[in-house]
Amino acid sequence: MADYQPMTLEQRIGALQAENGKLIDSNNALTQTVVGKMGEINHALSDAQQDVNEAIARVESKTDQAILNFADSHSDINISYYDQIAHSKASLEITPDPEDESRSEWMLVPTTSSGYHIYPTVGALTKIHLAHGYSYAPGHSETPQYERDWSITYLQFVFANSSATSAQINEQLNASTLDLTRFGGWWNGSSTGTIPVLKLEHHHPYSRLFVRFVNHTFHAANTSNPPQNIVEFGGNATFAVDRVINYPRIKV
Incomplete structure (x- = not known):
């Protein structure tokens, strides 16, 4: 049977503080990761919205031109x-x-x-x-x-x-x-x-x-x-x- 060395109160408090520090470090790292990912997502969403806006603008331009061409084809007689x-x-x-x-x-x-x-x-x-x-x-x-x-x-x-x-x-x-x-x-x-x-x-x-x-x-x-x-x-x-x-x- 291994020897059991009881810890004093000060030792227990020190051990808990060490573990708490590790948890805080892990939490901080996770928070930074989440913040970074959210930034990437927001950037991707912004780029996607820009692409959508540009696509809508192109479609509207083509539609306007098609309407104009249609009008011209029927008015030039x-x-x-x-x-x-x-x-x-x-x-x-x-x-x-x-x-x-x-x-x-x-x-x-x-x-x-x-x-x-x-x-x-x-x-x-x-x-x-x-x-x-x-x-x-x-x-x-x-x-x-x-x-x-x-x-x-x-x-x-x-x-x-x-x-x-x-x-x-x-x-x-x-x-x-x-x-x-x-x-x-x-x-x-x-x-x-x-x-x-x-x-x-x-x-x-x-x-x-x-x-x-x-x-x-x-x-x-x-x-x-x-x-x-x-x-x-x-x-x-x-x-x-x-x-x-x-x-x-x-x-x-």
Whole structure:
């Protein structure tokens, strides 16, 4: 059994003071460590907040620029004005296309005022605003229905050099991948749609709106017969143009 040496009161007090000193030193060291870490955290948070603020500023700047670009793209426009006068297959005395009797030749949309000549940008978004566009299938009223007339006439539009011929327009359309929107419906409301802009070589750059009438086999006729002659069948489709807007900054 080891010898036990009892400690005097003074020795105990000294030992406790020594231990207390160690605890104080450890506490001070821990406090310094915590203070240091808190400083690092605060610095990191400050840097992160700065990064967030800068990111927000960049986003706001890009958003403001995007809004400005959007506004510019829609305000920088070329407008061709028309007179809202109604025209039809009958009033325009259309002529069948020599290559396809189910459609008419392209012809200039008649005008009675100024403001219809423009220099449109090719490849830019171009919208036609129709005040009126009406198509109907006359075979609906036949007895029996669609036995004689199973066609319906729609409208198609292009913007092209005002001196272009129908054959030249067809040639350029055939050489392109452009899709022509069909306009007209069994109603009498206004509508808006996209049309292509053509630029033909060796022609004055002044451009105007062209229209043609196109027959399609009416789906309700439930027949596989091809569309019929554009002059004799499909109904007397009518239209009236308000304006055409070319957006040079919006590419399509």
